[in-house]
Amino acid sequence: MQKFENPFRPGAGHTPPYLAGRDAERAEFSKLLRQSTVMENLVLTGLRGVGKTVLLEEFRPIATGEGWLWAGNDLSESASVSESSLAQRFLVDLSVVTSGIVIEIDPGRQVGFAPASERVTSRMDYEMLAHVYDSTPGLVMDKLKAVLEFAAFHLGREGSDRLVFAYDEAQNLADNDSNEQYPLSLLLDTFQSLQRKGIRFMLVLTGLPTLFPKLVEARTYAERMFRVVQLDRLTESESRDAVELPIQKEECPVTFRPETVARIVSESGGYPYFIQFYGKEIFDVWKKQNDADEAMNASFDGIQRKLDIDFFSGRWARLTDRQREMIWTIAQLEHPEAEFEIPDVVDRSKSVLDKPFSASHTNQMLASLAEKGFVYKTRTGKYTFAVPLLKEFVLRNYQTSSER
Ligand SMILES: Nc1ncnc2c1ncn2[C@@H]1O[C@H](COP(=O)(O)OP(=O)(O)OP(=O)(O)O)[C@@H](O)[C@H]1O
Ligand SMILES: [Mg+2]
Numbered sequence: 001m002q003k004f005e006n007p008f009r010p011g012a013g014h015t016p017p018y019l020a021g022r023d024a025e026r027a028e029f030s031k032l033l034r035q036s037t038v039m040e041n042l043v044l045t046g047l048r049g050v051g052k053t054v055l056l057e058e059f060r061p062i063a064t065g066e067g068w069l070w071a072g073n074d075l076s077e078s079a080s081v082s083e084s085s086l087a088q089r090f091l092v093d094l095s096v097v098t099s100g101i102v103i104e105i106d107p108g109r110q111v112g113f114a115p116a117s118e119r120v121t122s123r124m125d126y127e128m129l130a131h132v133y134d135s136t137p138g139l140v141m142d143k144l145k146a147v148l149e150f151a152a153f154h155l156g157r158e159g160s161d162r163l164v165f166a167y168d169e170a171q172n173l174a175d176n177d178s179n180e181q182y183p184l185s186l187l188l189d190t191f192q193s194l195q196r197k198g199i200r201f202m203l204v205l206t207g208l209p210t211l212f213p214k215l216v217e218a219r220t221y222a223e224r225m226f227r228v229v230q231l232d233r234l235t236e237s238e239s240r241d242a243v244e245l246p247i248q249k250e251e252c253p254v255t256f257r258p259e260t261v262a263r264i265v266s267e268s269g270g271y272p273y274f275i276q277f278y279g280k281e282i283f284d285v286w287k288k289q290n291d292a293d294e295a296m297n298a299s300f301d302g303i304q305r306k307l308d309i310d311f312f313s314g315r316w317a318r319l320t321d322r323q324r325e326m327i328w329t330i331a332q333l334e335h336p337e338a339e340f341e342i343p344d345v346v347d348r349s350k351s352v353l354d355k356p357f358s359a360s361h362t363n364q365m366l367a368s369l370a371e372k373g374f375v376y377k378t379r380t381g382k383y384t385f386a387v388p389l390l391k392e393f394v395l396r397n398y399q400t401s402s403e404r
Contacts, residue, residue, distance in 0.1 A: 004253055006287075007246040008280035010273055013053040017246035020272075021238035022055055025229050029059050032202065032227060033066045038195045041203040043170075043212050046231030047388045048373075049273030052206040053168055055231065059204065063164050069097045069155070072166030072204070080172040083140040086183040091133060091147060093165070095126035098151050101158055124154060144190055152199045162200040171207035175218055184218045192225060208386065210370075213379045233270035233388070240265055242275045247283070254286045263300060271388045277307055304396070312393045318372060324398065325353060326365050327374060330385070331394040339382035342366070 007017035025044070032042055046052050060070050071093040073079075079089040101124040122128060129147050136146040155161045175182040191203050205211060209230070215222035234242060243261050247254060256264070260282065268274035281303040319327070329349045330336050342362045349356035357365070366383055369375045376386045385391065 004249070004251045006280055006283045008276045008283060010276035010280055012049075013057075014276075015054055015057065016051075016242065016272065016276060018242055019051075019054060019058060020242035020245075021234045022051070022058070022231075025055060025231065026058065026062065028227065028229050029204075030062060030066070033063060033068060035202075037198060038200050038202045040227045041191065041225055042205070043215070043226045043228045044204065044206040044231060045209045045211050045228065047209065047271075047386060049271055049388060050231045050233065051272040052231055054272075056166055056168055056204070056206050059164075059166070067160065067162060068202075069160055069163040070166060071097050071163060072168070074169050075167045075172050076169065077172050080174065080183055082179075082181045083183050083186045086173070086186060087133070087140050087144045090144060090165070091129045092126060094147070094151055095124070095129050097163065098124040098129065098155065099126070100124075101154055103154055124151070141186055141190055144186070145193060148190070148194055148201065149197075149199065152194070152201065162202075164202050164204055166204040166206075168206050170205035171211040171214065174214065182218075184214065188215065188219045188222055188225070192219075192221065208373075208376065209378075209384075210376050210386075213377075216379070234272060234275070235270065236265055239268065239270045239275055242272065243279055246279070254283055256282065256286070267300065267304070269389050269392075273311075274307070274389065277311070278303060281306065308393060308397060312387075312390075312397075315372075315374070315387065316393075319369075319374075323365060323369060323372075323374075325349075326357065326362070326369065327390070328394055328398050329353060329357070330375075331391040336385065336391045339378060339380075339384050341382050 009016055029042060032040055044052055044056065063070050073089065073093050075086075075089070079085055102121050103124055105120050105122050129151070132150050133143045133147050136143045152161060152163075155163065173184040173187065175184045187203075191201065194201055203226075205215075205226075212222075212226065212228050215226065219225075233239075240261055243256065243264050247256065264275065264278040264282065268278055282299065285299045285303075316324070326345065326349075329345055329352055330340060332348055332352050333340055333344055342359055345362050345366075346357055346359050349362075366375055366377070370377055370383075370386075373386055374390070375383045377383055
């Protein structure tokens, strides 16, 4: 008999065995694909591990099925540092879809290359795009636009002029006054200008919840340029499907009892990464144990400890003592998973800490916690935790100096 492998896939960007839910998001994306002139682009945001990368991958066949071409990549920090590095990123990604196109080029430009009387053709590969880029005078934006318009023209002649540019981790993009680099504005201005001209290139950006406020801060018109889809935790029944469907297979050696499934659903809080994590661990434990039910509680505790080490500890280690006290204080709020404001934290710290925080100190600390990716500031100026299930981790593991 074939060995049935553990189907669960906790990990960044790993396709889950069953992608639960997300029907509304898929429908929203399909709607955008039906625009005859691209007026709206997509921003897909959500907390760490909520499933942005795998959903973006799901979007690809939807788009190509509707006749769109697809280009894209991760916007790593290095691709985002300067305008020209971002432009390079676009050239490389665009060349993947254009390199199959062969066009006739002006032989006069190819002196010593071929007799002027002969037809000269060349593939629209990276070198050709880079040539268009380099030979266009002006700013980075002029050059990038020239390349994209050139590509749009030839793609149109080939009969497929609709192209999605999909970029993951787009929260890395930022304008930077100190070195006078504005890659984020470059991206927005370029696409706005192309779309105004009727070129059917659509942007799909995914990233942490800071992404959309950043876009709007760079260019207020970004508000109208993007449809924002916020990915949330899965519902209870979607979470159950995510746990159960991958193991409801004939060859599967393991079954989870309804209590086990319910426990995974509640411990994971409906967050996809945690569902995969618990699913994987429990599958392994159950496979080894004959009398799984008795061991259930012990196993969950062990798995939780492992989760704390695998997912949270590394992040936690990057905080100072005082920052940890602040996170702990926030975890003591009545609804720490909802938005909170500076006075909430100040008030709470008076009752739970020996050394409470002042308002200005709180303000400063929240800014540094935002930089470290623990909280983020919403567009209304409130804050929320940026790491799922952070409250639960903190309350499980952390005691303040006064408690100790
Ligand atoms: N709808 C879903 N159903 C089941 N599992 C899912 C679903 N979406 C994501 N997952 C799983 O959750 C984990 C995280 O997914 P993914 O890497 O796409 O999240 P992300 O939002 O891109 O995270 P990050 O912000 O860290 O990049 C993966 O293990 C993936 O298999
Ligand atoms: Mg991701």
